[in-house]
Amino acid sequence: DAGVTQSPTHLIKTRGQHVTLRCSPISGHKSVSWYQQVLGQGPQFIFQYYEKEERGRGNFPDRFSARQFPNYSSELNVNALLLGDSALYLCASSYSTGTGLTNSPLHFGNGTRLTVT
């Protein structure tokens, strides 16, 4: 079975530009979460989506937005890029019921490496 897939794998953008990152969850998983991992640090929670609805949001500015599609894939959008947005963006899916109750762990993709110059 295919795992969580993310595209693109690498991306270079200039300050002020906009970027869209994409994620396809494991088949049967309805919950998708996004994390930002700055070099040398642990991942930080950005968003969780379940059944196309936002179920959680981390401490990120409004420049960050996301959505989930009927096929449960997801996009993360970042506007007005700053140098500090350079990071590995990780998508994770889980067999969550959406209430947050979980014995179902997160399955992570390999991430998109975003470099802002």
Added chain:
Amino acid sequence: AQSVTQLGSHVSVSEGALVLLRCNYSSSVPPYLFWYVQYPNQGLQLLLKYTSAATLVKGINGFEAEFKKSETSFHLTKPSAHMSDAAEYFCAVSSPPAGNMLTFGGGTRLMVKP
């Protein structure tokens, strides 16, 4: 609010030696606790999880961790290190009902010497 502290950003052991990676957490409610491993240029892979069942949790690749509520700890151990264990290890906590919103520690890089 919840938080995770991993003591030691770098740990070096010899092949065959005991691996001990430390994790302390804080949570206002009974937590779920996780250990993930990250190899270079890859995402995170779940090693093991604690979700209020047995306090000694066995995971993949010979790793295990023990939940100690009195010490608010969830340290990761492996009796005998292999070269292939060299990677970055992350401890994470979540609190029901926000089970999918993990708070990660800063990570510990494990180096294994031949």
